[in-house]
Amino acid sequence: MTATHAHASPIPDSPQDPAALHGPVIAWFEQHARDLPWRRPEAGAWGVMVSEFMLQQTPVARVLPVYEQWLARWPRPADLAAEEPGEAVRAWGRLGYPRRALRLHGAAQAIAERHGGEVPSDHAQLIALPGIGEYTAAAVASFAYGQRHAVLDTNVRRVLARASTGVQYPPNATTAAERRLARALLPVEEATAARWAAASMELGALVCTARNEDCGRCPIADRCAWRLAGKPAHEGPARRGQSYAGTDRQVRGRLLAVLREATSPVPQAVLDTVWHEPVQRARALDGLVADGLVEPLDGGRYRLPSGRPATR
DNA sequence: TAGTCGTGGCA
DNA sequence: TTGCCAAGACT
Structure with a gap:
């Protein structure tokens, strides 16, 4: 199946022109971005990295207080590396998935030992750290170091599924087609690409949400493939829910x-x-x-x- | 690739 | 009340 191959150059000014999305979404971001502590300059790469670990499957509101305590106690990777791993697990509190705390501690140790105490900026070095996968490596490289990466989290995947592919929800697991699409939509200029990554993610978090999306506040509603198609309901198998009680x-x-x-x-x-x-x-x-x-x-x-x- | 791994808020 | 969802990683 090669029908969706990314070689075809986009038609300028068409709804599918990649560049047509960047301007409105980034402009919207300038106006509506939340003031989150890990987005402030003083957060640094370590602050960005800590936030990304905590935000894996945990909502922003619950992360905020733990993040603040964490950074106050361990302002640099070496500070956390010097602690017992159990202290990381304890400080993790009720964020959930406590293995993330262990992995963050392990990543801090690796940074202290192998990277001179500085969070690496190289994607390959980031992804080699425990607890850092494709998404988190791209997020740290993009948000902390301004690099050009496709940052494919659940928010961005949903925005692209709707705006570009024209379906309500992305597939359960990230596909090669999604990666191709995200790369094709990436702005050429590095700083713009980094802004796009943060902006498209924020759009998915605040406006183009999983339920009760608010197209009235969406800067690209006029060119959203899903909306233009009449917002057809999701086809195929239901997204498997995660049962919990009794497990x-x-x-x-x-x-x-x-x-x-x-x-x-x-x-x-x-x-x-x-x-x-x-x-x-x-x-x-x-x-x-x-x-x-x-x-x-x-x-x-x-x-x-x-x-x-x-x-x- | 599909299962596993926490926790809590909300529609 | 209950299922869905939340900036995924790992095996």
Whole structure:
């Protein structure tokens, strides 16, 4: 299937002309961008990187207070690297997906050891760090260093799906076609590309939202392929929801909540109170230990990870 | 590639 | 009330 190949040059002034999107979206961004702490100059690359870790699957409103505390306590990567990983997990609080805290700690250690304490600006070096994938590497390189990258997060994917492809929602997993489209739409000039990345993401976050999109406030509503097509409803299989109640994830969450609040090692008997079913409870705890989120001690006690080899 | 991995707010 | 959704990464 080559019908959507990106070689065809866009028709100037047509609704699909890539350049036609940049101006209005960036102009809208100048007017409506939220004043977020990681967008201020003083945030630096480390602030941008910390925010990106926290924002992976967690809403801005819940990230804000934790971000502020985190940066105040660990203003540089080396400061976090010097801490026990368990302190990162504790400070992570209830942001969810606590493995991100462990990975951020690991990334800080790698930055301290391999990059002289400075967040690398090179995409390949960024993506080699734990917890940084294709999106986060592009986001840090673009937002912190002003580079030209296709920054494909869930917001941008939705904006492109609607404005350019003409469908309500993007596919479940990012496709090669989406990457091609995003690259084709990328402004040529580096600084403009970086602005476009932030602007298109913000548009998806504030206006072109998953539910109750507000086309009345959209700067490109007049050329949005989905809207021009009459906003047809999503076809195909429903996006698989993520169940939670009764899963191992819920049990893991309860176990870790106890350990986060504890100031000294927690006996097994205390952890046993968080879940009634012993098999699932044990499996969840084993999983946390295997993930490095929990450290078993002598005498059936547990704590957040110290970063030291287990004693025997 | 599809499953797993937290948490909480909102329609 | 409950399902959907939120700046993904990893296996």
